[in-house]
Amino acid sequence: MATAALKLDNVKKNFGDSQIITGLDLEVLQGERHAIIGPNGAGKSTMFHLISGLYEVSSGKIALNGRNITNMAPHKINRLGLARSFQITNIFPNMTVFQNVRCALLWTKGYKYSIWHLCDRLKKVNAQAHEILERIKLSSMANEKAAVLSYADQRALEIGITIACGADIIMLDEPTAGMSNQETTQAVALIKSVTEGKTLLIVEHDMGVVFDLADRISVLVYGKIIATGTPDEVRCDPKVQEAYLGKEAVECSA
Amino acid sequence: MIDNTTMDSAEIKGGQAVQSGFSGAAIAKWAGIWLGFILISLALPKIFDSRFAMSMFNQMGIAIVFALSFNMLLGQGGLLSFGHAVFYGMGGFGAIHVLCMVNDGELRIYTELLPLAGGIFAAILGFILGFISTRRAAIPFALITMGIGELLLASSLLLPSFFGGEEGIAGDRWTEITLLPFKYGKSIEVYYLILIWMFLSVAAMYLLTKTPLGQMANAVRDNHQRAQFIGYDPHKVRTFQFTLAAFFAGIAGGLFAINYEMVTAENLGMLPSTDILMMTVIGGITYFFGPILGAIFITFLQLVVSNVTHAWMLYFGIMFIIMIMWAPDGLAGLIMRHQPIWRAKRMTKILPSYLAALVPGLVMFAGVIVLVEIMFHISLSIDPESPLSIMGVSFRAQAFMPWAVGILLLGVGGYLFKLAARRVNQAWKTVLAEIKQEGV
């Protein structure tokens, strides 16, 4: 069996006295689309921060493609092939849309901290940046400041930045939050198309989106994963029904 | 002044529009600007040939390099430093020590290359200090740089063998060891040397903004967290940017050493650090050429206006506050706001409102000048009883009339200016709406 794309082994996180993550075990398989759901305050974003290196883990182990990445610096984890987006829009607001995407390409293309290349002359990078803009449908806005984009466009740009890194594991934190129905539909289509052939870990509140996108779902409640499985399995799990879906009666075929 | 909310959309249009790739027209435009800049610089000493003007141009050249290097931190890297003069001063000391060695016959280095020595010395120091100070940006960074500045200034008095105590270190630039057929005895020769270094530095700093490091400095400035998730270590980006900024500040310091043939510890103190900060901010930090405007404008103010009025520091302070409150993008921002309107050939639509605002603006300004000068004359001049002369009009400062005139000018001018400012705003709104409609 191939190594898991991402493996969390009894990961815990305390903030002072309060334990937010009480012991996470999770395995994300290569190439799957995996969604995390759970009530507010369950620790979904915290979990993302732990995986991506933004927060330090209190105890436990995180492995990326079999390699231990526990408490590594975020940029190092990124270089190992993990890219993420944020729940609140997280772009480079005073740079142009095009520059936003191009910056995300620079490291993977090996330009690092170079001071002897001129970005405008890097034909391949520029071409690829335009191609990504094409995919996220922002070509017409290429030379606008990112700060002036509409909310939905900014979210799209964020996804663009995330995929530009060339990572095979992509984590999206509530990519459709705050969007209208129509915008959500477009966003889901976008996510589907850009994560083709990659591993996707997504946190989402919108159940429609989750069941539409995910191959597998994990349910996070009070800092613990209480269930993992295909959408149908999860839907029918009594624990999930009790803890999360509440008293809503859900019909189960299983 | 012009209300900011209405300006936002204009700013964005005029903002850092990026041309990916170079079109022929763009190249021609750039070449034109640079060529014009060079021609003016070459012609200046022919037009203004006094020694004072020469000293001023030399100082401007140095200030331009220094201000641009400061903006590599503030504008491009989002790092507000209160100790950038450390590198200016240390670059100066590095260069002057090398010059002294040349004077003593211990070393043979072309006089023209001294700024490079200063730059390298400052860059080494910049790398070390940058590494320890750029782990965090914003306030911790500002305070660390301030602390480092204070520390170095304090230690300069304790280490006279390097800093030369109060009198500093002096050298003689007339070394006979030169690349070009100049001796650098006369300040006009030094002017051309500063000019060459200035153009090299400006070009280098401009190109640096286009490199991956320069772009990432912007990215880290905008959002250091996001930069981490595209593979970059913000601390490293800042450290490298800081080192480069120190390098160019060191070059400015080296030019200082050649121009004044001496360097004292005052060069690395709080005063030049805050001076360069104010220059850069007034010039405008969002555009590359902003600090150039600021350096020219403020140096002029410091050297020329201070000869006309001793209250110049107060005017300077008032101007700084006004800029921060109503024109945070500085002089460059004020100019660039008009770019979309200029492009749409609509300048004629707003110019009348400007003219209408100019007159009360000047009246108000005259009122401020009259009041400040009267107060200054009474409390601070050598002989308060002697007649005060403002723009050729002589009067007794203690008399009632001048006060009344000052207050009247300020009041009436201020009121009319407020009305006129509204008109300017209105004109802007209309023009912007028109442009939007046409989809320019």
Added chain:
Amino acid sequence: MKTRTMMKTIALILAVLFLSAPAMAADTIKIAFIDPLTGPFANVGDMGLKHFIFAADRINANGGVLGGKQLEMVPFDSKVSPKESLIQLQRAIDQGIQYVIQGNGSAVTGALMEAIAKHNKRYPDQQLLLINHAAVTPAFTEEKCDFWHFRTDAHVTMKIKVIADYLTSRPDIKKIYLINQDYVFGHSVSAAAKEYLAKMRPDIEIVGDDFHPIGKIKDFSPYITKIQSSGAQGLITGNWGNDMTLLIKAGTSAGLDLEYYTFYAGGLGGPTAIGEAGIGKVYQVTEFNNALCIQYKNKEDEERILAFKEKYGEDIFYLKSKVTMDMLAMAMDKAGNAKPKDVAYALEGMEIDGYYGKTIMRAQDHQLLQPMFMSRLVKQGEGFAKYDMENTGMGWETVYKVDALDTAIDSPCDMKRP
């Protein structure tokens, strides 16, 4: 009207830039006064300027120099910055000025000395002369001495020598404490004090030798505690500005029973800041105080003091400003022209009978030798203190005089003359 006045300002500004040919009236000799006129030290610069304008006016009123030419002081703002003062020097040269008077900030003096020496070498037909009226670094008339520089104030070692000389008349003082600012100047005060006390009062024990950061100390109490426990009877300090007044204030508020031998307690703002607690305890070493004219019955000087007060409403602090200008005027007359080189040669060795004794410009190192006095802060009206200072109700009482030649100190200067 507005446009006309605007035009005038613009014209004025442009004139500053264009002016390369000296537009000099034939009947005035301009003298640049380069000292701080804006910024934190502007008060000291302004006061100096008043003294020099006052002295120049009196020479002019008496017929000027060279058979009727007038002396004109032209102020330039050094901002106590070497850089600024060098730029202002260029402006002065633009105006055809050949004489520079400066004094505040050794850094500025050093920069001007260097720049003028180089300038005079590079432009032999446009030479300049520098008269330093207050920068007391000994080196300027010792190792670093230069033909184009003259000093009309006693330097650090000379002042210390006067203090040591005074202490020979005070056998009751056995323990001395030294406290100085931590930079070259303070260190030279301390070194000179140690040297001359050992020479002239070998029985005195130096019970403390402290250096404190310059301009940083707000509360001197910790030092006072230390001085207190050392049992010192006298304290020698070269401190100036706030470092001097805060030190003395902290000492007097702790009721410290000792005498303060200072260079600058009588400087501008000093008596005001020290206050009445300093009476009888604070000493200064200077070439002048406003009680001398009463003690030595010199009507001319008393008239000068009153005339200054009449004109500016302020007290006069210096005699050296008058001596400087008088000597300069005499040297011009003696040289028969206003060429700096000739005037410099005329100044060398010049002797005048000052108000309080012979005053000599030593040729070897261009250091002025003048009578020096130790004086003590007293209540107005006490002894010879007819006039007070800064309206504080306090004046000075002279306690010791050292003749000009006795203030002299051998100089290693080896002057190179053009």
Added chain:
Amino acid sequence: MSEFIIFSLLNTLIYGLLLFMLSSGLTLIFGLMNVLNFAHASFYMLGAYFAYQVSIHVGFIPALFLAPLGVGILGMIVERYGLRKVHAHGHVAELLFTFGLFFLFNELVILIWGRNPVDYQIPDFLDFPLFTLFGADFSAYKGFMLLISIAMFIGMYLVINRTRIGLVIQASLTHPEMVNVLGHNVPAVFMYVFGAGAALAGLAGVIGGNFLVTEPGMAMALGPIVFVVIVVGGMGSLTGAFISSLFLAGLQTFAVGMDYSLADFLGHFGIQASSEGFWGDIVRIEIANTRAMIPFLFMIFMLIFRPKGLMGVREE
């Protein structure tokens, strides 16, 4: 020796409490509004000048109340019509604004009161030695300063811990987003806190101005050290500011007594350091000489290794 220690302790207490009076306002403003107020020391200066002006006309005791009040009102005006407007342009603009204000206040003070120190003296009724210890006087004014400082400290403690507004401030120091939720008029709270901070600095000026010197350079001289205090104490922490005020005051007071140089240290090991050139300079430096540097070294190390300070609640 014992008198050195006792007097040093007393001096530490006086200087430390004066520092605390200045830094408490600054740290509160920072904690609440995330603004590092460069002009804070200017309020201290203005307090001294206001007190001087008032005391000429109506005496010292009224000045003790009127001057801080005036400074406080000025502070509120600055917040309401200046800072709030600049806030939209971001933190750097706020920093620059307060920095410009510092510059402007200095020039205005010079314009109004001139460049020389003004004759602001300790009032006569407090100008006597309170007690004499080991032959040195402890002046009544020092006692008075101590009294005022302690009264201020107690008053502040009560306001912060016993009043509703105090609790809101405390809450928002640790959880800035909380205040909004509490339904308070946040801008008004900001304005009052800014005013109160300015008034405290003004009070420090009133009692410090005549003890030290009232002159235009006084803000510049004290400004940086106040930053050091709040950084070392932890930005936004009142307890931290209190501890670090006393700590830094003590450090500076006691460092005076240490005439120990690197050369002495090397001498213990029989190493004769050269007295020439750069290294000669370095080994000659005594601990007492570094008095001006110690606070800044402390601040830098603190920012690098423990950026939240001694008692800090937030990292950045």
